[in-house]
Amino acid sequence: GQNIDQPTEMTATEGAIVQINCTYQTSGFNGLFWYQQHAGEAPTFLSYNVLDGLEEKGRFSSFLSRSKGYSYLLLKELQMKDSASYLCAVRATNKLIFGTGTLLAVQP
């Protein structure tokens, strides 16, 4: 089976940098995704890693280490609108399995 762990809640200050970690154990690993979900809305795709290393997309970066079963999402220059849940998801063979998500609160 799969096991995906991420912190339940985090708090950060507007303009700062925050790192959300995700560890996973799975068989048939075929990529790791990060999603953002605002309250009452559907998840939206942020990033994808299938090879080790850092992928950067604007203020958001995601890192993957397959040997350690570890990923992180880095958010820079935090804005109030970044307050949301951030979901780590692992694709194992043909299934996409989610962690329980990290609720990020950005404070002024």
Added chain:
Amino acid sequence: NAGVTQTPKFQVLKTGQSMTLQCAQDMNHEYMSWYRQDPGMGLRLIHYSVGAGITDQGEVPNGYNVSRSTTEDFPLRLLSAAPSQTSVYFCASSYGRDRGRRSSGYTFGSGTRLTVV
């Protein structure tokens, strides 16, 4: 493109009733999945499909049926609704094979909020 369309957006059922949640996508995606989301539980995979005529169980399949007769549609059927099935249901779709390292990820519908009383 409409993306992933889910209907209805809201539904109230009585215990024991059956219903079908509809999901349709117009992106020619091979993969389609159904999730439920409950407070503190994250998104849990109910059933998924890798192509027309092919379905498989996810993490929490009991009480739900699916079929995939076309690439576009992936309905979720609740056979006999129970209060434990009160949840928000999301349908998602994606390409079956990544386009190199740049994946567009899974696209989600807007969700169906189901209450079983």
